């Protein structure tokens with residue numbers, strides 16, 4: 362059931378969905394997956410989706426592929442790569458509600474995915490497409506969660522995964538996942554933005570399929586977070602949905618999801634999409650509040666919320682479009698606000714990683730300070746928590762011990778040792794300079810050794 366084509370968001374040129382393409386060949390802008398949707402009976406489909414919850418078929422069990430009528434780019438449903446993913450809880454968060462000044466607050470926790478973040482919702486569609494186009498390997502630059510997710514899905518699909526991570530800036534939980542799942546892990550001497558530039562340069566030379574959120578098929582999976590959220594609310598549209606903003610793939614895909622649901626008659630109004638960035642990594646906020654919001658203001662990113670430590674977000678134009686569609690907004694919060702909000706989310710018995718806590722911090726700022734945009738305490742708000750509390754335990758313990766600093770350096774060394782254990786199946790990260798030729802060489806060596 363392949364009804365898809367790729368389409369440039371700027372000039373509208375169409376391309377074959379099978380193309381290993383991330384940008385328009387005509388103008389270089391980002392691509393969407395667009396569909397010729399058949400006439401849909403929205404009420405009938407809502408019913409079908411609900412019934413699939415009783416099925417044991419993998420595509421029905423997945424909280425992404427259950428909604429496959431909205432992502433019809435696959436040829437045969439038996440070829441999908443599913444873990445399964447999605448099926449994440451929608452929880453009441455009374456402590457957080459009180460903290461932000463709302464009468465009620467719901468959180469949809471994407472950290473309860475198989476690898477602990479919302480990246481899995483997109484990785485299932487991205488890796489499915491990688492298999493369909495016959496990719497030799499898959500690759501990503503990552504602040505951690507994308508590499509954890511891609512590592513797992515690549516292994517499940519029997520593909521080599523290659524991850525480029527910024528040295529010393531990835532939370533330990535996430536690095537441990539990429540290594541354990543067998544991804545070839547290259548630690549780049551540079552930041553995330555450098556790693557992403559390198560992966561886009563290197564991947565075509567080696568025939569690797571890129572699974573960063575510049576890949577429009579990944580965003581299709583993330584789009585279904587909007588669908589599952591509404592299904593769980595029995596199709597009551599919230600007034601507002603709040604998300605953290607890093608590379609802005611999540612904001613972009615939610616915007617596309619809500620827009621398509623609206624166009625296809627599943628919902629009759631749009632929620633406002635509110636994007637929250639960390640002050641030290643707020644290029645979108647700086648852009649929309651600048652005199653020239655049509656030109657991205659890039660920054661040298663700095664925040665302890667490493668998942669959103671991004672200064673040059675790839676999907677910023679799609680995020681702008683999402684804010685247009687939903688009458689949305691973006692704001693920024695401080696490191697202190699993120700840290701406190703995270704602890705409050707913890708007291709609801711929920712918890713999340715630092716980047717996710719920007720949402721609650723941002724809501725509080727909008728309500729308490731009344732800045733930027735007025736909010737009503739009766740608003741019906743859903744915040745999206747993006748990553749699991751166990752992803753970055755170091756941050757959490759430091760906060761509770763009163764030892765969290767916006768800048769700090771730690772060194773750990775073994776002081777006594779005996780009874781060494783062999784690392785028979787070791788997958789060591791490899792340190793490489795931020796140099797394209799060296800990286801190509803390392804990956805090619807690895808591929809030719811067939812390991």
Ligand SMILES: *Cc1c(COP(=O)(O)O)cnc(C)c1O
Pocket residue numbers: 478479480506507574605606607608609610611612668669714716717747748749
């Ligand atoms: C990737 C990630 C983000 C940022 O999402 P974007 O789609 O890049 O804006 C936020 N939080 C967590 C936990 C993430 O893993």
